Amino acid sequence: MSRLKNIQVTDSIKVYQAKLAAPFAVLGIIIEEDWLTDIEYLSVDTQPLAPQSYLAKEVCRQLQAYLTEPSFRFDLSLHIGGTAHQRRVWQAIQTIPSGKTSSYAEIATQLHSAPRAVGRACGANRIPIIIPCHRVIAKNGGLGGFMNASDGNPLEIKRWLLRHESA
Structure with a gap:
């Protein structure tokens, strides 16, 4: 048996x-x-x-x-899951124009949230580039994290995207 x-x-x-x-x-x-x-x-x-x-x-x-052309505006049907907080963060991120950045703290203040919660929502983003979480940086102007990483290849991708957009 x-x-x-x-x-x-x-x-x-x-x-x-x-x-x-x-x-x-x-x-x-x-x-x-x-x-x-x-x-x-x-x-x-x-x-x-x-x-x-x-x-x-x-x-x-x-x-x-x-x-x-980094200023291209996407027009696609997206299926955005996530929590209500994550969706609010992703909506806020989509308002950051190409070539500009916003800090985790700025978005947190705008949404009455906390910077770490904004960072976690960025890390949970399943549609990067179109929901441009690479445009969210640290309050001191540093890169912050990307794709739930604080070093390595994910940050190289973030650097490339920001350079591409001349941010």
Whole structure:
């Protein structure tokens, strides 16, 4: 008689509808139904994948437009989950124009929140670039964190995006 318990295994393999090469990473595009749900920063040596749907093609077209012209304004159907606080932070971040930055503290004051809570919401952002959490920096003008990291490749991506936008 087996003593093994029933263990449910979930498939952790992500299905990307496109993988777009960018100078700093390959952008993994995830779409559910008619909504963009995720953009993930994949390793630069990840094999690109041509768009698998009309929406994936449009997401890639708009991301490419941003990579060419940093003031490009996105117009995509986004599926934004998250808590009410996270959604408020993400809405505030979307008002920061290309080439400008705001601090975690400034956004916290605007939303009657705390800088760390704003930072956690930025780290939970599943649609970076389009929800430009890279434009949120430390109060002292330093980079702050990015993608729940305080050093390494995530900060290099943040630096690249800010330089690209000349912030």
